[in-house]
Amino acid sequence: MLDSVEIAYETWGEMSPRKDNVVIICHALTGDQFVASDNPITGRPAWWPRMVGPGKPIDTDRFFVVATNVLGGCMGSTGPASIRSNGSVWGAEFPHITIADMVRAQIALIDQLGVEDVFLALGGSIGGMQVLQWTVQARNRVFAAIPIASAGRQSAQNIGFYEVGRQAIMADPNWREGAYLAEGRRPDRGLAVARMAAHITYVSEAALKRKFDRRLQDRQSVGFGFDADFQIESYLRHQGQSFVDRFDANSYLYITRAMDYFDLAADHGGVLANAFRGLSTRFCVFSFSSDWHYTPEESRDLVRALNAAGCETSYVSIETDKGHDAFLLEEPDFEAAVTGFVDAAAEARGLPPRMPRS
Amino acid sequence: MLDSVEIAYETWGEMSPRKDNVVIICHALTGDQFVASDNPITGRPAWWPRMVGPGKPIDTDRFFVVATNVLGGCMGSTGPASIRSNGSVWGAEFPHITIADMVRAQIALIDQLGVEDVFLALGGSIGGMQVLQWTVQARNRVFAAIPIASAGRQSAQNIGFYEVGRQAIMADPNWREGAYLAEGRRPDRGLAVARMAAHITYVSEAALKRKFDRRLQDRQSVGFGFDADFQIESYLRHQGQSFVDRFDANSYLYITRAMDYFDLAADHGGVLANAFRGLSTRFCVFSFSSDWHYTPEESRDLVRALNAAGCETSYVSIETDKGHDAFLLEEPDFEAAVTGFVDAAAEARGLPPRMPRS
Known part of the structure; x- marks a missing residue:
């Protein structure tokens, strides 16, 4: 049991006066909060500069982008390498965590920032699991959601x-x-x-x-x-x-281990659609044709559940040979489809339009 | 450099007077020579009893079946756990071996047994690599060959x-x-x-x-x-x-490592078909639809090369969800197709027909 947790996070752009332009980005297993700026701890470059920045699909001239290091991570958030109250390192005595715990910490941050509703949550792989968990857990506080190369449950493989x-x-x-x-x-x-x-x-x-x-x-x-x-x-x-x-x-x-334990269906009576029933969130699910880690079939299972729940759902299948990591790489069709969905969602949300760039 | 090698082997059935009924079975990575009888060293059961035995697709009432432990193995053949001439265990000073070396040792055994021509060579996975190598190396001394769930070269993956x-x-x-x-x-x-x-x-x-x-x-x-x-x-x-x-x-x-080094095309000027040109061997290539270790596509590449070389070639794609290991498991279509090919080859070879079983 953790008495309190620290969550490291980065932000880009400015929060609008109505606090209605917040975008949450959830990182994958080995990612971090340094989505659009270089990581000063490791010296590694930003991991999603193609997607996040001025004029990018997630346009930091329009949106206030927030990315945390997940609970259990090692880039500043409380995790097994953290010092516990007795002064020793947690190590393998760190309590086990779930995707829901990671999202709970992110929601607490949003609450602290005084944000009622998130405009958009997006992420790939385990980041996509967090996006799905966000929509369920911060019920109807997420306007739009983009789970990418992800699944509603971890497969046996x-x-x-x-x-x-x-x-x-x-x-x-x-x-x-x-x-x-x-x-x-x-x-x-x-x-x-x-x-x-x-x-x-x-x-x-x-x-x-x-x-x-x-x-x-x-x-x-x-x-x-x-x-x-x-x-x-x-x-x-x-x-x-x-x-x-x-x-x-x-x-x-x-x-x-948190990924293994992720099973939104099991959390909702064995029926994945039950997780999403009644949500006003609009979803755009992405998969990549050659992804065998989180397969297109798993994304389609997710889309079927969202449809069965009556959610507003788009599904984009990107044809590529780049496999699971395609979302991190140059995929113009992916970027264009994200841009289209985000811009339409922003319009529906009543946000100002994308500024033309010279 | 090995001065001499010991090759452990097992046989089933009886060699015909004309020595024209010899079947070579090549085992996969972790297999052994105990194809159709229990392994007395490990106590484990035979690994291919469905395929080899009296009345089975490889009928030991008709054929003289020979299976060696591969060179480099650990079930009696010379390998890194063997004692070298100076009295110490080889360990990582054992010389590196290739699929061709494994087959060379098997050919030497056949030579010792006074067998001029092998009726059939078959095996799955790395066993299939050995089968292909047999046809090339024991040139036109193999009447029929069945490479199963295999490839002409080890893939990057x-x-x-x-x-x-x-x-x-x-x-x-x-x-x-x-x-x-x-x-x-x-x-x-x-x-x-x-x-x-x-x-x-x-x-x-x-x-x-x-x-x-x-x-x-x-x-x-x-x-x-x-x-x-x-x-x-x-x-x-x-x-x-x-x-x-x-x-x-x-x-x-x-x-x-021997598997990694296997590339029949590279050994023949970069063109896989060149390996097989002029062979009188008849081939039946098998793949399994859900095998992602040695994919159907790799088997089709092999079949295309065999066709380009003008070899008599059949290709059987078995629809199954069992993956690469399907050849070791219950697959009635696979067994029936092997039986059909073997019986037709035996007839073409002039061997006595399969005995009806009561």
């Missing part, structure tokens, strides 16, 4: 993949039953393996073939050894190694 | 998945740079993680949903912890833990 990652972390002797920070260690090798396994699921087979195929890494022929002969190996190792510099292994355990 | 597994093994401090057996240790936790990651790829998402979905393991509600709350977690953990009792981690490293 995804539980399986994240369980592989957790086992890799917990198998690392430096994990120390979660108490590694107190002992000045880090389960970097296990966390890197977890990241490598997960990363494969974020990219389509076709994209891996296009980007890497069987090309060799800085060599003319295979080395007959366990070094990274192939570019795909080198790429995955780099993904793993760079990840450990910026992420806490226990946060990875707790956030993936 | 598969290299990636096996690289995750290798990294998990090599991250285990008990791996000891490969010298664990000499030190009386075993990298069991790393090997278990490798097996878990691989196992997910052997099963389709639909089958995981059908078999497990989000059902809980021996509990009424989630435990909010890192125990195996979900059946899928418990299942994968069991797959990992039972695997380490029967498999050598270094064998896993070497065999997966």
Whole structure:
């Protein structure tokens, strides 16, 4: 049980006098609050500059954009790497959290900011789960919602993949039953393996073939050894190694576990539509054709439930070979469709129109 | 460099006087030579009793069936767990091997048995790679070939998945740079993680949903912890833990690396069809609709190459939700199609017909 929590957040743009232009952006598993500006802690660039900024689909000249680091995260919000009241690091004694807990913390922030209604909530992957949870939990306080490459429940395959990652972390002797920070260690090798396994699921087979195929890494022929002969190996190792510099292994355990536990249908008598019944929120659901982590079929299940609940719902299926991570990459059709939905929602909300840019 | 190798093998049925009824079965990554009889070393049951035995599609009343443990394996054939001439265990100083090396050892066995021509070679997954290699390497000494759920080259995605597994093994401090057996240790936790990651790829998402979905393991509600709350977690953990009792981690490293290096096209000027040009072997290629480890598309690439080479080629696509492992499971259409192809090939070869069974 957490007595109090700190939630780190960033904002862009200005809140309108009527506080009716608030956009909530929910980040994915390994994302953070630095949506549209560089992360001063890690030095990494903003993760969604294509989507958020002046004149962008989420136009910070019009909207007041708020992004938190999720509860359980490691970029300033309370999480397993935080110090508890007795002065020690939480570690694996941190209480388990759910997507609903993450959203509860975000709603508390909005309440503190004196915002009654959010204009728009959007996010991809576990960010999309939070968006769905927002609409249910902050009942009719969300005008429009964009869940991207997401699902109403974590699938067995995804539980399986994240369980592989957790086992890799917990198998690392430096994990120390979660108490590694107190002992000045880090389960970097296990966390890197977890990241490598997960990363494969974020990219389509076709994209891996296009980007890497069987090309060799800085060599003319295979080395007959366990070094990274192939570019795909080198790429995955780099993904793993760079990840450990910026992420806490226990946060990875707790956030993936929260994803496993996400099942909006189970929370509503086993019927997903029941979660959404009576909502005035307008939804635009996005999926990517080559996404096998959160499949188009899972988005369509969500759309069917929204339709059954009588919600105003659009569904956009983007044809791409970029897989799950497409929402983070250059996808002009995706950006155009988000822009269209956002502008129409803003008009329906009575917000001023997008300013023409020279 | 290996001075000499031992190859463990099993046989079923009787060699005909003309030695024209020999069937070679090539096992998959974690399989062994105990195709149709129980493994006396591990106590595990035969892995392909549905396909091989009296009256079965590969009828041991008609055929002399030979199955080896692959070179590099850990079930009796020379591999990294073997003792080298200086009295120490090979470990990670074992030379790297290729699919061609595995097949070379199998051809040497056939030569020793005085067999000029093999009637049929068949196998799934890496076994299918060996089947393809057999047809190319034992040129026109293979009358018929059945590569199942396989490919002419390892894909980037598969290299990636096996690289995750290798990294998990090599991250285990008990791996000891490969010298664990000499030190009386075993990298069991790393090997278990490798097996878990691989196992997910052997099963389709639909089958995981059908078999497990989000059902809980021996509990009424989630435990909010890192125990195996979900059946899928418990299942994968069991797959990992039972695997380490029967498999050598270094064998896993070497065999997966041999798979990575497999690229029949690259061996033949970059054109897969060149590998097969002029072969008199008749082929029947099988794929399974929900197999995302070795996809139907990869089998079709293979079929196109065989067609371009002018080989006598059939292609059977089995509709199933069982994924890559379908060839090991109950698939009546698969068994019927194999039976039909084998019987027709036997007739063309002039072998006696299948005996009617009461």
